[in-house]
Amino acid sequence: MHGHRRPTRTDVITEYRRDALLQAATRVFGKYGFDGATMEHIAREADVAKGTTYLYYRSKQAIYHAALSRGLAELDQRTHAAIDRAPNLDDAIAAFVTARAEYFLEHRDFFRMYVAAISRQITSVKPRASEFQAMVDRQTRRLEGAIARGVSRGEIRQVDPAAATLAIFDLTRGLVARAIVATKAFDVASEVAFVTSLVWTGLKKGKAPAARARRGAAERERAGVGPREQ
Amino acid sequence: MHGHRRPTRTDVITEYRRDALLQAATRVFGKYGFDGATMEHIAREADVAKGTTYLYYRSKQAIYHAALSRGLAELDQRTHAAIDRAPNLDDAIAAFVTARAEYFLEHRDFFRMYVAAISRQITSVKPRASEFQAMVDRQTRRLEGAIARGVSRGEIRQVDPAAATLAIFDLTRGLVARAIVATKAFDVASEVAFVTSLVWTGLKKGKAPAARARRGAAERERAGVGPREQ
DNA sequence: GAGTATACTGACCCTTTGGTCATTTTACTG
């Protein structure tokens, strides 16, 4: 556990329990949400008694946070690897969408936690904004870099790389959400293809319609809109 | 309240309380989420005692459902009106995005409830899928129709209208979420313009890149992916 | 195998909160 000495018996047990608890937590939080999940349930799922849980994680919050972080780290790692493997921008976009869709579909409970976490961020009054911002940043940085390069290299039209990345991010999340909720068969591959084609066509160089000025309504929103209440 | 006889005193009071409670509920549920909200808090916010709440709504679930439904109805109404006012497809798309973004930004607490509801749908094990499906359908039907017409009329390239609509839907939601979480100024108008331009460029007729076959990973997902567990 | 350290357990405590209802307040009627 620390440094690199031979792991003691305690280290091994700790690692084993921590892992089992995290897996159990992901399953339970994914299925019931933070409030719906009970420590008792998580403990049973990990084949321990409730008290044991508190030997490895300080609180419900702590185990939730750990489970979420673990998934995010793995997701980021996979996303980054996929993008780095892509030789050019359109492949990078496809890789981003594909890698994430794949990961989420292999880890449905994690995806549920992920969506709930995003929802919480919007709901909660507590301004844990910075932590959340960092999380999104980690997930989008690589793709944003690739898009920025595409723009400066003239590969695609002049767009705000951050906005484009976030758009792809949103599309992917929506796509996965639908795949998970779907009761009838849902052709993920073709949905992924649609999203990538939509985005690629939308970004590709061509006579850009240069963000046609929208009249009326939208204009009124011009001013910076901070977190002001309705 | 029923039929069209002169409203009795009771009717007036009922309407007044119901309305106050729904407003209060939206505020509280929006800020604290379903579980975080307490009936006591909602009651206080509506200037009544807890018991009074139960004179007008059977349960916490009931008031939650009523508040959500009311917002959805209004949102749908506005969205539909905006689309119907649009003379052609690209205006319809812009109208959809703008109308929704506007409504959500004017009713931030409702938006929070809305996002939480979506998240719940994904999280919850209970298959209330059909009700949810209906909700999304109501919100997208009009735009989907417009897009379908655009396709058959050859105005845009051959795409699945449902998929395109859902994509626009997702982009709008993401955009609003960011506007609401944003700590620094956030230029909604330009974000709306970006999304509409991205979509419009992406859908517009042109040498369609015909969903370039994605090799590898995505392919493996081909089979219908139902709600199977990880 | 006695002795000790480590790991685990679940009954228990305490707070929170959805929902109820006997009682009180308010408004209306004749």
Added chain:
DNA sequence: CAGTAAAATGACCAAAGGGTCAGTATACTC
């Protein structure tokens, strides 16, 4: 203004669940 119906109240109840810890089981040591 007495009498009655409608409306509102908040103390109360019961269930649920996060977290604790005294006690028990397991494993390791000499």
